[in-house]
Amino acid sequence: MLFVRMLRRVGQSPACGCWTPVLPVRFLGVSPRQIPADANFHSAFFSGTDHPRVLITGGLGQLGVGLANLLRKRFGKDNVVLSDIRKPPDHVFHSGPFIYSDILDYKNLREIVVNNRITWLFHYSALLSAIGEANVSLARAVNITGLHNILDVAAEHNLRLFVPSTIGAFGPTSPRNPTPDLCIQRPRTIYGVSKVHAELMGEYYHYRYGLDFRCLRYPGIISADSQPGGGTTDYAVQIFHDAAKHGKFECNLEARTRLPMMYIDDCLRATLEVMEAPAESLSMRTYNVSAMSFTPEELAQEVLKHVPEFQITYNVDAVRQAIADSWPMKFDDSNARKDWGWKHNFDLPELVTTMLNFHGSETRVAQAN
Ligand SMILES: NC(=O)c1ccc[n+]([C@@H]2O[C@H](COP(=O)([O-])OP(=O)(O)OC[C@H]3O[C@@H](n4cnc5c(N)ncnc54)[C@H](O)[C@@H]3O)[C@@H](O)[C@H]2O)c1
Ligand SMILES: C[C@@H](O)[C@H](N)C(=O)O
Numbered sequence: 001m002l003f004v005r006m007l008r009r010v011g012q013s014p015a016c017g018c019w020t021p022v023l024p025v026r027f028l029g030v031s032p033r034q035i036p037a038d039a040n041f042h043s044a045f046f047s048g049t050d051h052p053r054v055l056i057t058g059g060l061g062q063l064g065v066g067l068a069n070l071l072r073k074r075f076g077k078d079n080v081v082l083s084d085i086r087k088p089p090d091h092v093f094h095s096g097p098f099i100y101s102d103i104l105d106y107k108n109l110r111e112i113v114v115n116n117r118i119t120w121l122f123h124y125s126a127l128l129s130a131i132g133e134a135n136v137s138l139a140r141a142v143n144i145t146g147l148h149n150i151l152d153v154a155a156e157h158n159l160r161l162f163v164p165s166t167i168g169a170f171g172p173t174s175p176r177n178p179t180p181d182l183c184i185q186r187p188r189t190i191y192g193v194s195k196v197h198a199e200l201m202g203e204y205y206h207y208r209y210g211l212d213f214r215c216l217r218y219p220g221i222i223s224a225d226s227q228p229g230g231g232t233t234d235y236a237v238q239i240f241h242d243a244a245k246h247g248k249f250e251c252n253l254e255a256r257t258r259l260p261m262m263y264i265d266d267c268l269r270a271t272l273e274v275m276e277a278p279a280e281s282l283s284m285r286t287y288n289v290s291a292m293s294f295t296p297e298e299l300a301q302e303v304l305k306h307v308p309e310f311q312i313t314y315n316v317d318a319v320r321q322a323i324a325d326s327w328p329m330k331f332d333d334s335n336a337r338k339d340w341g342w343k344h345n346f347d348l349p350e351l352v353t354t355m356l357n358f359h360g361s362e363t364r365v366a367q368a369n
Helices: 064-075 106-115 129-134 136-156 190-209 235-246 264-276 296-304 318-325 334-340 348-360 364-368
Strands: 005-007 024-026 054-057 080-084 098-100 120-123 160-162 212-218 220-222 248-251 259-263 286-288 292-294 311-314
Touching: 054 064, 064 080, 064 264, 106 136, 120 136, 120 264, 129 136, 129 190, 129 318, 136 160, 136 190, 160 264, 190 212, 190 286, 212 264, 220 235, 220 264, 235 248, 235 296, 235 348, 248 296, 259 264, 259 348, 264 334, 286 334, 292 296, 292 348, 296 311, 296 348
Parallel strands: 054 080, 054 120, 080 098, 120 160, 160 212, 212 286, 220 259, 248 311
Antiparallel strands: 005 024, 259 292
16 A cells, blocks of 8 residues: 655744644545644643543553453543454453454544544553563564654544553663663664654654654553553563462572563553643653562562462573663653652562562461561
8 A cells, every 4th residue: 555645834833933734644545634724733622521532551460450340430432442453352342442453454544533533542552571572573563663653643533642652662871870861772672773763753743744742651560450461671561460479489680680660550551641731730641650670589589478378499591681781770750750740659568568468468478478
């Protein structure tokens, strides 16, 4: 299929001297789709009763169902459409609108946005760091080509767009302890490269076309009722299942590998908060967000307080270890705290108690308490 993009310049903004909304328009067939020159791309206003209509892509992964639950509580069940290319389990299918959406299919994306009158888009589809290294061409397609489709559909339909980035957007030449928002970003994974690309493209679309792009760099996210999708930080989720069930865990990272981490409730709340923040409060469009930072050894010590017989052993995965060694050890998120009031609720002790309470009701955690 031939995609041709037309850039339409409509004049210069007096405030910044930059071009005011200039739109990429895709031609599918012969008729160009044009958007009124006076369209407001910076912020859509929603009153208390006029909620955003939300689409979540890649929604059946570790984070999407939790995000849908949070957004449905806030905006109403029917205003949040979850989508993925996989078949949803029964409880997800019955919990609110679900739709098939392949982000590589632009026409399908556009149909969904139009038919559901979408105004906010949370773009969660991706291949994560470890699985991306095992399948570089698919990661490149989903994480880069897919992102281009998302940016275009968001710009064409005046959506507010959230795209998560990651600690993986930094590399061995970045300052690692702490890692600030603005510094060298030369990641060595296809995942990291695609996320730096997403940050830069989103910001470019913001400054060039007025797209309301918002992005947080998440740490490794730890969740109790959803499984991670093939990342380097997955050990910090699996350890709780294994500690509660078997009283032991084999870790695929070295004992002293320090990485930034966050409990899922903090991550999803940060996501909603940055999307609801007034545009004037955002001095940047891509922010680090942080909560805690620990090593497998430190995590195991905390688990031991709840599961006295717990044992951790190490069988290091060379690919994951090399990735982890190139990532930040600690994240500097002072800009998020200053600009839109970010504040985490879960530190290591609360995280471990919460995770083991979830997994432990009929296991050795319960017996120990
Ligand atoms: N989980 C974390 O620790 C973490 C940390 C930092 C950033 N992030 C980012 O947050 C987002 C969500 O992460 P996650 O952990 O839920 O990921 P995940 O790997 O668990 O889920 C990704 C989803 O994308 C879907 N997907 C793959 N190809 C697709 C396609 N062509 N079209 C539509 N969907 C497709 C998959 O089916 C999957 O359900 C990702 O962008 C990820 O990079 C996650
Ligand atoms: C850190 C994050 O992006 C993901 N959990 C990964 O390890 O790939």
